[in-house]
Amino acid sequence: MTNSDDAETTYPLRAAARLTGLSPDLLRAWESRYGVVKPLRTAGGTRRYRASELERLRLVKAAVDAGDRISVVARLDPVELARRAAGTEKPSQAGLEPILSALERLDAEGAQRLLALQLSAMGPVSFAREFALPLAREIGERWATNRMGIASEHLATGVLRSMLGSALTPTAASRLGPTIVFATSTGERHELGLQSAALTALGAGANPIYLGAELPVEDLLGAVANTGAAVLALSLVTIPSGPAEQMIAAIRNGLPDEIRLWIGGPGATEIAASEGVERFGSLEEFERRVTLLGFEKSSLP
Amino acid sequence: MTNSDDAETTYPLRAAARLTGLSPDLLRAWESRYGVVKPLRTAGGTRRYRASELERLRLVKAAVDAGDRISVVARLDPVELARRAAGTEKPSQAGLEPILSALERLDAEGAQRLLALQLSAMGPVSFAREFALPLAREIGERWATNRMGIASEHLATGVLRSMLGSALTPTAASRLGPTIVFATSTGERHELGLQSAALTALGAGANPIYLGAELPVEDLLGAVANTGAAVLALSLVTIPSGPAEQMIAAIRNGLPDEIRLWIGGPGATEIAASEGVERFGSLEEFERRVTLLGFEKSSLP
């Protein structure tokens, strides 16, 4: 009932300007000088942009931002246009750049749109592993070298955490698999890798219980007991290996023997091996281990 | 400071209608028949409502909703009016219990399922305001009295943060609204209220940029400048009011005059009023303010 007429919804100039990021003046200039788009006109003569034209304008802007000249790009057909805009618009396998640029501009809507596109294309598990984590790494690097502000980093962290968190919804079926509790201990605030691991576990048929960052040791042990988990998985990123080893020893000590303790993350390979603790250098390795677990524990308490 | 002219900001009829929940026709009828308010007029004769008049209209409406007759209530002074209006509060929410119990059992799947159900039933904005926040409050209380473990609190925080974060996806249309940057400053780690506020803003037609918790002042200012935001919205929960006031002063000082600074959260009402800073005691108040923002112009000619 919204629009039963054949009238598709159109947008006035000011809406087109805000939606494309181009100024009203520029929209008019591009139209009259280069014929980039040809919006409908009302009886009185004011412009009305169709959604398709807004999309085209976005592409043209992307191409121009990428260095093309408006006089050249203006007449291109959508296919060629998309190709030229690819540098700035389309997330390909190597397409971290457009997202990084949106983040730098603090363009929340743009960044989320690109990330969502990627997520839907790759599926949550590979998205986490092959896209979110490299993205986080790149952001960290740029931040460390002052090429990106911490505001961009916060925006990215929040968006990624939400997207991965939503994907982490356990299904009824996943309850059938072995339960794994995911957390980091006090002092360890990096969550992204932990979320990726939990997602990987979910994809491998386990039943992840994601408790997030900075849980005191005592509560960690209590949580494992309460849930009847078979495994406690921790992530190490920032904690120095000395304190980390102490913490792990304390946990192992308080944990019943039959419950496994797994350590992942960049810091995992730097701590010393010890009895009853398994360390993982990559998510692929972790994934194989989870799959194994499913076969090991055919009978649960 | 915000408006160097001495003219207070006023609002056109449609803004008054939306903010009070009264129809434009009714506003005119009440004015001409009972003189409930007497808005300013432009040179051309159109009405311009002052904030004080909007407040009065809200009270009058509350009194009428409570059963009083408009012809009687119309002339009352604010004090008596407030007394009469005080009969209309909304019912409380049930249905927290099952979720609390799932959280206590660390039943991630059950808790998420119940929450998702609630979210889909209420929609994101009221879910945040009328469900997630009360839930968080209850959890905090139980944790403080040792009736709930911190693991449950973490689980809940993570799930809620993801759910609200996903709902916080800006749409293309939201870009049309005024841009508001949401963040907390260093030391303030509570995010839930801030997310709820951002969701409220999104629902009220603004374009929220959610930067999350603990952003240093300097980066906050940079972010506002980069995004061309009209407003910087901060949340205060745990920071003592002394340091908070210093922090706010520092931010206000570094912020251009034309950019508004809004403070919300439980701590907002405890800090001293100061030039160029607006404080909000509730999300409803915040929502009204956001809606106003869309209508604001400097003032009368």
Next chain:
DNA sequence: GTCATCTTGTCAAGATTTAATCTTGACAAT
């Protein structure tokens, strides 16, 4: 290399259109 020319984004002025608002008066349901 230098200088004229082209390209491109922005601005201003004055006319016009669209979207809101105005008043008045009517009408139906308490």
Next chain:
DNA sequence: ATTGTCAAGATTAAATCTTGACAAGATGAC
């Protein structure tokens, strides 16, 4: 009698229109 809503026709305020100009950078000729 009170009260909310609606319609008609006039008016105002805010957007948008076109045209033309201008400046900063890019391009190209010499």
